[in-house]
Amino acid sequence: MTLLRSNSKLVDRIEADLAELRADLGARKPTELYDPVGYVLESRGKRLRPLLVHLVSRSLGASYETASPVAQGVEVFHAFTLVHDDVMDNAATRRGRQTVHTKWDLSTAILAGDLLLGLSYELVSRVPHELLPRVMSTFGVMVARLCEGQTADMTFEKRGDVALDEYLRMIDRKTGALLECCFCLGGILGGGSDEVVAALGEAGIELGRAFQIQDDLLDLVATDPKWGKKIGGDLIEGKKAYLLLAALD
Amino acid sequence: MTLLRSNSKLVDRIEADLAELRADLGARKPTELYDPVGYVLESRGKRLRPLLVHLVSRSLGASYETASPVAQGVEVFHAFTLVHDDVMDNAATRRGRQTVHTKWDLSTAILAGDLLLGLSYELVSRVPHELLPRVMSTFGVMVARLCEGQTADMTFEKRGDVALDEYLRMIDRKTGALLECCFCLGGILGGGSDEVVAALGEAGIELGRAFQIQDDLLDLVATDPKWGKKIGGDLIEGKKAYLLLAALD
Numbered sequence: 001m002t003l004l005r006s007n008s009k010l011v012d013r014i015e016a017d018l019a020e021l022r023a024d025l026g027a028r029k030p031t032e033l034y035d036p037v038g039y040v041l042e043s044r045g046k047r048l049r050p051l052l053v054h055l056v057s058r059s060l061g062a063s064y065e066t067a068s069p070v071a072q073g074v075e076v077f078h079a080f081t082l083v084h085d086d087v088m089d090n091a092a093t094r095r096g097r098q099t100v101h102t103k104w105d106l107s108t109a110i111l112a113g114d115l116l117l118g119l120s121y122e123l124v125s126r127v128p129h130e131l132l133p134r135v136m137s138t139f140g141v142m143v144a145r146l147c148e149g150q151t152a153d154m155t156f157e158k159r160g161d162v163a164l165d166e167y168l169r170m171i172d173r174k175t176g177a178l179l180e181c182c183f184c185l186g187g188i189l190g191g192g193s194d195e196v197v198a199a200l201g202e203a204g205i206e207l208g209r210a211f212q213i214q215d216d217l218l219d220l221v222a223t224d225p226k227w228g229k230k231i232g233g234d235l236i237e238g239k240k241a242y243l244l245l246a247a248l249d
Numbered sequence: 250m251t252l253l254r255s256n257s258k259l260v261d262r263i264e265a266d267l268a269e270l271r272a273d274l275g276a277r278k279p280t281e282l283y284d285p286v287g288y289v290l291e292s293r294g295k296r297l298r299p300l301l302v303h304l305v306s307r308s309l310g311a312s313y314e315t316a317s318p319v320a321q322g323v324e325v326f327h328a329f330t331l332v333h334d335d336v337m338d339n340a341a342t343r344r345g346r347q348t349v350h351t352k353w354d355l356s357t358a359i360l361a362g363d364l365l366l367g368l369s370y371e372l373v374s375r376v377p378h379e380l381l382p383r384v385m386s387t388f389g390v391m392v393a394r395l396c397e398g399q400t401a402d403m404t405f406e407k408r409g410d411v412a413l414d415e416y417l418r419m420i421d422r423k424t425g426a427l428l429e430c431c432f433c434l435g436g437i438l439g440g441g442s443d444e445v446v447a448a449l450g451e452a453g454i455e456l457g458r459a460f461q462i463q464d465d466l467l468d469l470v471a472t473d474p475k476w477g478k479k480i481g482g483d484l485i486e487g488k489k490a491y492l493l494l495a496a497l498d
Contacts, residue, residue: 033400084363088356107337107403110359111396114333114366118392121370125385132381136374143367147360151282154356 007055014050017068018075025119036100036112037119040079043095049074052182053189056200060190066128069191070135073123074182080116081146081178083109086155089090117143134188134245138197142181149173156240164245168209175215176208183207216241253295263299266317267324274368276326282312285349285361286368289328292344301431302438305449309439315377316438320385322372323431329365330395330427332358337403366392376438383437387446391430398422405489413494416459425457432456465490 004011014248022041028034050071057067085091086099087109093099101109152170156162183204187197219234219241234241253260261325271290299320306316334340335348336358342348350358371387374381401419405411432453436446468483468490483490 028397030397030404032404033397068469084359087359108400110333110362111339111400113359114362115393115396116365117363118389118396121385121392122389125382125389129382132385133374133378136370136381136385140367140371140374143370144364147367148277148279148282151279151357151360155281173372214391 004051007051010054011047012049013064013159013217014054014071014075015044017072018047018050021072021076026108032108033111033115035109036104037115037239039103040083040100040112040116041076043079043097045074045075045078045095049078049178049182052179052204053186056183056186057189060187060192062186062189062191069123069126070185070189072176073120073126073139074185076116076123077120077143078178080113080120081150083113083116085150087113088150124185131188135185137180138184138188142177145173145177147235149175149177153239157238162240162245164242164249167240167242167245170240171209171212172205176205178206179208179211213242216243253297253300256300259303260296260300263296263303263324264293267296267299267485270321270325281357282360282364285353285357286364288352289332289349289361289365290325292325292328292346294327294344296324298327298427298431299353301428301453302435305432305435306438309436309441309445311435311438311440316435318372318375319434319438322369322375322388323427323434325365325372326369326392327427329362329369330399332362332365334399336362337399345475373434380437384434387433387437391426394422394426396427398424403487406487411489411494413491413498414429416489416491416494419456419489420458420461420466424461428457428460431451462491467490 018041021040024035025041026038030142053071053074054064057070058064082094083100086094087101087106091099092102099109100112104112121139124139125132149158149170149172151196152166153174156167156170180201181204183200184197187200192200220232220243222231235244257472267290271287274283274290275287286412302320302323303313303316306319307313331343334345336350336355340348341351349361353361370388373384376384398419401415402423403417405419410454429450430453432449433446436449441449465483469481469492471480484493
């Protein structure tokens with residue numbers, strides 16, 4: 001992704017922050033909880049979400065240091081969703097590594113996810129005090145939307161009659177809400193007005209749709225082994241996807 | 250419990266607040282998520298935790314209205330712990346009703362728990378803005394401690410050599426941390442100094458120990474069908490309890 005390549009120094013800095021966070025967590029006890037938490041955060045994802053927080057906040061004049069805890073918080077939140085989603089999807093691997101409930105067990109995956117969710121709140125709270133009410137409210141709305149979207153996604157698997165606009169509404173929650181939140185938090189950190197923050201949020205929702213449709217497409221046609229999932233896996237499992245629904249529409 | 254009987258009007262008011270919260274949640278969609286969430290909050294527990302928030306904050310001069318969202322938040326948080334703990338403990342019933350993962354399924358229980366955890370943060374954030382940083386930090390510390398305590402409890406089940414002080418440290422996290430948090434939040438809402446809030450927290454920890462030892466004892470000798478669990482169940486499952494460890498000590 002061009003966005004990532006053209007910001008490789010910023011991504012390196014984000015990685016360094018996350019390494020420091022892992023070192024801090026690695027010193028906490030019990031290890032039965034913090035080992036799996038560290039394991040999840042070790043997985044080298046694209047770091048797209050913290051990157052968005054930094055890019056947007058910087059464009060509005062906020063310093064890297066001001067944005068850094070929030071950027072870590074959205075990545076930790078993303079990690080939480082992966083751990084619990086993998087349990088629900090019964091996924092044995094992710095990005096070529098064993099999932100937490102496979103490497104440890106179900107209880108560990110539930111608790112590690114819960115800890116990550118709490119930690120994400122702790123991190124996004126580390127903002128100048130006058131920004132905290134807006135940050136908390138934006139983050140809280142996102143958390144609820146994401147749970148709603150994940151529920152809808154699972155419900156759709158059992159249904160044959162999902163309409164395209166229902167699908168897009170689900171995607172706006174399951175994938176879009178967190179990207180929207182990253183844009184909004186970047187805007188709040190940069191001191192943006194409510195109008196600016198709302199417009200940024202819209203951009204996040206659009207990015208979420210593009211992202212999910214690309215993901216659905218890759219499920220059908222990916223040839224790169226880095227994709228790391230079974231080709232057509234979603235289709236076989238009855239997961240609804242844009243192309244399928246558009247074809248049926 | 251005398252505390253509950255002598256405050257029955259306050260408990261009624263707390264019940265009314267929670268009924269309003271349930272009505273609000275009941276109007277949200279998808280119902281596949283909010284039905285189980287409402288079901289959990291419907292269960293008539295003792296409401297001890299919101300009661301503590303109200304009693305402590307009132308004793309320091311805060312109004313009922315100021316404390317109400319926080320009081321609801323700690324009850325919602327408690328509900329979150331029950332839903333996820335029941336999955337981990339493989340419990341089919343609680344207080345004579347089916348648990349969420351039994352009545353629905355595992356994924357629903359995970360998601361309903363996640364939603365409740367997020368909702369608890371949303372509710373405890375509804376405080377005068379100048380109190381928000383202290384509230385968030387107190388609540389965040391508690392969430393991590395609780396996950397640590399639950400992990401330690403599960404680890405202890407597999408071990409034969411748990412010492413009494415290790416057990417008490419676990420209880421201070423698993424049971425004490427939330428009660429400590431209720432006392433501290435009450436103190437913060439009432440405008441208490443750091444010293445006052447710390448002293449209140451200590452009282453919460455002590456109450457947690459008393460509470461857990463009583464629970465361990467009831468596991469062995471309860472005769473009241475309202476207890477709702479199998480007598481000696483914890484002992485049979487290898488759960489560590491104060492009396493057992495004191496006897497082995």
